[in-house]
Amino acid sequence: MILVGVVLDTLQQIETYLLNRHYDGLMKSGRIKGRGANAMMVQQG
Numbered sequence: 001m002i003l004v005g006v007v008l009d010t011l012q013q014i015e016t017y018l019l020n021r022h023y024d025g026l027m028k029s030g031r032i033k034g035r036g037a038n039a040m041m042v043q044q045g
Helices: 002-029 031-044
Strands: none
Touching: none
C-alpha cells in the first residue's frame, strides 16, 4: 500500500517537472510573450 502511494507520488512529480520544463521552453522562445504583447498593442491601438 505504501509502495503504491510512493510510486503514484513520484509519477506525479515527474509529470509536473515535465510540464514546467515545457512551459519554460515556450516562454523562452517568446511564443507566449509575443501573443501577450500583440494583445496589449491591439488594446492600446
